[in-house]
Structure formats: structure tokens, C-alpha cells
Amino acid sequence: MEINNKKIEVLFSNKDIIQRVKEIALELNKKYNGEEVYAICVLKGAVMFATELVKHIESPLKMEFIRLSSYLGGTNTTGKVNAVDIALPDLNHKNVLIIEDIVDTGLTAKFLTDFIKLNFKTKSTVFVSLLDKKITRKVDIEPDFYGFEIDDKFVVGYGLDYDGYYRNLDYVGYLSK
Numbered sequence: 001m002e003i004n005n006k007k008i009e010v011l012f013s014n015k016d017i018i019q020r021v022k023e024i025a026l027e028l029n030k031k032y033n034g035e036e037v038y039a040i041c042v043l044k045g046a047v048m049f050a051t052e053l054v055k056h057i058e059s060p061l062k063m064e065f066i067r068l069s070s071y072l073g074g075t076n077t078t079g080k081v082n083a084v085d086i087a088l089p090d091l092n093h094k095n096v097l098i099i100e101d102i103v104d105t106g107l108t109a110k111f112l113t114d115f116i117k118l119n120f121k122t123k124s125t126v127f128v129s130l131l132d133k134k135i136t137r138k139v140d141i142e143p144d145f146y147g148f149e150i151d152d153k154f155v156v157g158y159g160l161d162y163d164g165y166y167r168n169l170d171y172v173g174y175l176s177k
Contacts, residue, residue, distance in 0.1 A: 007175075007176045008156060008157070008166070008169075008173040008174070008175060008176070009173055009174055009175075009176045010171050010172075010173050011148075011150065011153070011155060011171075011172045011173055011174050012147075012148055012158075012171060012172040013171050014158075014170040014171050016148075017049075017052070017130075017147065017158060017171070017172065018052065020147045020148065021049070021052045021053050021056065021147065022056055024053065024128060024145045024147065025053055025056030025057055026056075027145060028053075028057055028097070028126070028128075028145070029056075029057060029058050029059070031124075031126065032057070032059040032095055033059075034058070034059055034060075035059055035060075035095055035123075036059060036060045036061070036062070036094065036095060037057065037059045037060070037061045037062075037094075037095045037096075037097050038061075038062050038063075038064060038089075038091055038094050038095065038096050038097065039053075039054050039057075039061055039062070039063050039064070039097045039099055040063075040064045040065075040066060040088065040096060040097065040098050040099065040112075041063060041064070041065050041066070041099045042066055042067075042068055042098070042099065042100045042101065042108070042112065043065050043066065043067045044067070044159070044161070044167065045100075045101030045102065045159045045160050045161065045167070046099050046100050046101040046130070046159055047065075047159050047167075048158050048159035048167070049099060049101060049130040049147070049158065049159055050063070050099040053099060053128070057097075059095075064088055064089065066086045066087070066088065066112075067086075068086070068108050068111065068112060086115065088119075088120075090120075091116065091119075091120040091122055092120050092121050092122070093121065093122070093123050094120075094122055094123055095122070095123050095124045095126075096116060096120070096122045096123075096124065096125045096126070097126050097128065098112060098113065098116070098125065098126070098127045098128065099128055099129075100112075100127070100128070100129040100130075100143070101129065101130050101131065101158075101159050101160050102129060102130065102131040102132075102133060102155070102160060103129045103131070103132050103133065103137075103141070103142075103143055103146070104133040104136045104137070105136055105137060105138040105139065106137045106138055106139040106140070106141040107138060107139060109127065109129070109141050109143070110139045110141045113125065113127060113141065126144045126145070127141075127143045127144050127145075128143055128144060128145040128146065129143040129145075129146045129147070130146070130147040130148070130158065130159075130172075131146065131147060131148055131149075131150050131155065131160075131172065132146040132147075132148070132149045132150070133149075133150050133151070133152065134149060135151055135152050136152055148172075150174075153174035153175070154174060154175050155172050155173065155174050156169065156172075156173055156174075156175070157169030157170070157171050157172045157173050158170065158171060158172045160172065162175075
């Protein structure tokens with residue numbers, strides 16, 4: 001497949017992703033030990049990761065969806081987080097699982113974790129991301145769990161997009177030169 005005359009190279013296959021998601025779910029199952037969980041999926045990019053992850057969580061679980069954005073198309077972040085829809089139920093005294101697609105600059109992750117801390121007194125807050133791009137981090141934040149660490153590549157697939165396209169790929173790929 002190609003984008004703007006650049007080929008998409010497979011970085012993580014569907015099999016790799018599913019295996020790693022199951023490993024993360026095992027850790028979360030130990031942590032929650034059957035307690036209720038509120039899973040917050042950051043739309044749109046995290047939807048495929050979130051739906052796969054929650055299938056393997058053995059606790060009673062409610063899913064919530066929010067929309068944040070720091071991209072206006074293209075391959076570069078704007079550096080500003082836009083809260084498109086961040087309506088959440090009362091999360092006080094609840095186990096909260098934030099599910100994100102990628103942590104790159106960390107601005108979106110920090111915005112969301114700070115929002116949760118400022119507005120709720122949760123029982124626990126766990127932040128999980130499919131991908132962790134530490135090399136581009138601009139703020140001090142780390143996911144509690146992540147699927148894969150990546151270097152500075154623009155990735156698509158498994159929910160991640162380029163200008164709204166390629167979310168439907170069942171793998172994570174990167175744009176090659």
C-alpha cells in the first residue's frame with residue numbers, strides 16, 4: 001500500500017499486536033483482581049486497541065469514549081491539545097483505565113491525565129498505550145503499560161491514521177522513504 005508515493009512497511013503484525021495486548025490484559029487482570037473498571041478510550045485512534053484490550057479484561061467493565069486531537073491532518077502535531085468531546089461520568093472512587101493509541105510528544109497524555117486528576121478522586125488511574133514513541137517526548141509522562149516502543153516514524157494502521165485514512169489496517173505500519 002502507498003501514501004503520497006511512500007510505501008507502508010509493516011512494523012507490527014496483527015499477530016504481534018494481539019499477543020502483546022493479551023500480555024497487557026494479564027497484567028491488568030492481576031491489578032484489578034475482579035474489581036469494576038471504567039475504560040476510557042481516546043477516539044479515534046485508540047478504538048481498535050481498546051476494543052481488543054477490553055475483550056481480555058476479566059473485571060466488570062464500562063467503556064467511555066472521549067475525543068482529543070492534536071493533529072489537523074498531515075504528519076505533524078500542532079503542539080496544542082483540542083478537547084473535542086471530553087464528557088465523562090462520575091469517576092470518583094473508580095478504577096480508571098485510560099486507553100490511548102500512541103504517546104509521542106506526551107501532550108495529549110498529560111492533558112488527559114491532568115484532567116482526570118483535577119476533576120476526580122479515582123481509586124486508581126492506569127494509563128495504557130499501544131505505542132510509545134519516547135524519542136519525541138516533550139513532557140514528562142510515561143504510560144503505565146504500552147504495547148511497543150517505536151522510534152521516530154510516522155505510523156498508521158490499527159486505528160492510527162494519515163488524514164483519516166488507514167485506520168482499518170489490521171497491523172501497524174510506517175511510511176518508508
